[in-house]
Amino acid sequence: MNRAGFPAGFLWGSASAAYQVEGAYQADGKGPSIWDTWVRLPGKTFQGANGDVAADHYHRYREDVGLMKELGLKAYRFSISWPRIFPQGKGKINQAGLEFYKNLIHQLTANGIEPVVTLYHWDLPQALQDEYGGWESRDIIADFANYAKTCFDAFGGQVKYWIVLNEPNIFTQLGYLLAMHPPGKSDLRTYLHTYHITALVHATVVKLFKEQGHPGHIGSSIAFTPAYPASDKEEDRRALTNYYATNCWWLMDIYCKGEYPARGKEYYTQAGAMPQVSAADRELLRRGAELADFLGVNYYQTATVAHNPIDGVGFGAMNTSGKKGTQTENGVPGLYKTVFNPNIEYTDWDWAIDPDGLRYGLLQLKERYGLPVLISENGLGAFDSLEQGRVHDQYRIDFLAKHIRACSQAIAQGVELWGYCTWSFTDLFSWLNGYQKRYGLVYVDFDSGTLQRVKKDSFYWYKEVIASNGDICLETEG
Numbered sequence: 001m002n003r004a005g006f007p008a009g010f011l012w013g014s015a016s017a018a019y020q021v022e023g024a025y026q027a028d029g030k031g032p033s034i035w036d037t038w039v040r041l042p043g044k045t046f047q048g049a050n051g052d053v054a055a056d057h058y059h060r061y062r063e064d065v066g067l068m069k070e071l072g073l074k075a076y077r078f079s080i081s082w083p084r085i086f087p088q089g090k091g092k093i094n095q096a097g098l099e100f101y102k103n104l105i106h107q108l109t110a111n112g113i114e115p116v117v118t119l120y121h122w123d124l125p126q127a128l129q130d131e132y133g134g135w136e137s138r139d140i141i142a143d144f145a146n147y148a149k150t151c152f153d154a155f156g157g158q159v160k161y162w163i164v165l166n167e168p169n170i171f172t173q174l175g176y177l178l179a180m181h182p183p184g185k186s187d188l189r190t191y192l193h194t195y196h197i198t199a200l201v202h203a204t205v206v207k208l209f210k211e212q213g214h215p216g217h218i219g220s221s222i223a224f225t226p227a228y229p230a231s232d233k234e235e236d237r238r239a240l241t242n243y244y245a246t247n248c249w250w251l252m253d254i255y256c257k258g259e260y261p262a263r264g265k266e267y268y269t270q271a272g273a274m275p276q277v278s279a280a281d282r283e284l285l286r287r288g289a290e291l292a293d294f295l296g297v298n299y300y301q302t303a304t305v306a307h308n309p310i311d312g313v314g315f316g317a318m319n320t321s322g323k324k325g326t327q328t329e330n331g332v333p334g335l336y337k338t339v340f341n342p343n344i345e346y347t348d349w350d351w352a353i354d355p356d357g358l359r360y361g362l363l364q365l366k367e368r369y370g371l372p373v374l375i376s377e378n379g380l381g382a383f384d385s386l387e388q389g390r391v392h393d394q395y396r397i398d399f400l401a402k403h404i405r406a407c408s409q410a411i412a413q414g415v416e417l418w419g420y421c422t423w424s425f426t427d428l429f430s431w432l433n434g435y436q437k438r439y440g441l442v443y444v445d446f447d448s449g450t451l452q453r454v455k456k457d458s459f460y461w462y463k464e465v466i467a468s469n470g471d472i473c474l475e476t477e478g
């Protein structure tokens with residue numbers, strides 16, 4: 001493997017999302033989001049945890065940006081909370097909401113940190129869910145465009161990187177197929193229909209951004225889980241093809257090419273679940289795909305895929321407790337199932353630790369789409385402990401170092417990579433796993449409730465990574 005460095009100007013970043021970090025869920029005129037509602041339903045999140053206070057970033061953003069500056073961070077990815085700007089989803093603007101992000105963006109740029117702004121990281125205004133079923137209705141397209149335009153007009157001068165949607169594949173799968181996120185539905189047709197609407201929203205907003213001539217770059221971030229076949233057997237290799245056709249390529253082609261893959265269409269048509277795609281949709285999606293500047297990739301793990309007979313497993317149990325081994329096999333009967341890979345280590349939440357999967361996945365994306373990539377999330381969820389004012393998270397350093405090295409290998413193999421954001425900057429609320437699953441470079445003392453910030457060992461290490469433009473990861477083995 002070539003040893004290659006990172007290009008000058010590489011965006012060494014770190015990320016967060018509004019609902020997971022801000023808290024202040026009712027402050028200064030913010031309206032309720034579907035997550036404010038969901039966490040109040042019994043049994044929906046780990047031990048009933050919620051983001052009411054979270055890391056209280058809303059009130060502590062100056063301190064947090066001070067830490068980013070100390071770290072030498074080049075880019076900070078965060079999301080704007082739609083219901084802070086439009087408490088009802090549309091109509092009257094809440095100026096205090098705009099003011100918060102204006103201040104945050106100013107604080108970042110004044111400290112030489114590039115803001116990377118996500119417009120939607122899952123906290124839909126509850127009012128739009130109530131009015132027309134949120135993502136189930138095409139009405140959301142105009143309301144989202146109005147919200148996006150408001151943000152472009154307010155922040156366009158200072159923000160050069162925009163991510164329209166965060167992981168539309170995850171919020172529609174978990175929200176409309178697996179009933180684990182709001183609004184808690186479970187129907188294949190509705191899942192595919194809502195996903196199609198996310199693609200229309202993405203394309204509409206990308207087009208709007210370009211037509212209005214805003215400077216900068218725009219794209220969306222998809223969660224990408226590349227996969228291997230469990231064995232060389234013909235049936236496992238077929239399962240892998242099914243996985244890509246109905247999963248990865250299904251999800252990404254519509255964003256990056258403006259059309260669904262043929263094999264996936266056949267399958268979903270037979271299943272009676274193919275979304276309605278009009279000629280106008282096709283035109284819009286193609287245009288959106290042409291105009292988007294980059295693909296955001298959230299990479300955490302790979303999957304290993306095996307044959308799954310028609311009477312085989314469906315969706316299994318998800319490990320949200322951190323008790324290793326509690327995740328069960330899951331799959332789509334007749335298509336594929338995902339299995340544990342004996343050659344790979346797993347986290348306490350049963351996520352495969354596979355740095356080379358990142359290199360492999362980036363090369364697949366290069367071949368298929370040829371788009372520049374921004375890694376908008378990558379990180380390790382773990383139990384951390386605060387001991388005498390320190391957090392020794394060598395396991396996180398090892399994880400990140402290997403993934404950064406995989407990025408450098410992908411670059412050496414021709415991938416145009418703009419940046420890399422660790423998930424996450426501070427510890428924050430993990431949607432289904434509460435506060436015990438930590439990802440941050442900065443520890444937040446949730447247990448005592450002081451929310452005190454403590455720099456973890458990984459913070460000091462990432463500081464050196466940035467200062468050396470990634471070189472220290474190329475040198476360390478392990």
Ligand code: BGP
Nearest residue numbers: 017166167170381430431432437
């Ligand atoms: C991604 C989300 C993030 C974050 C991350 C870690 O899917 O975009 O918001 O939560 O995953 O996931 P989790 O918190 O479930 O461990």
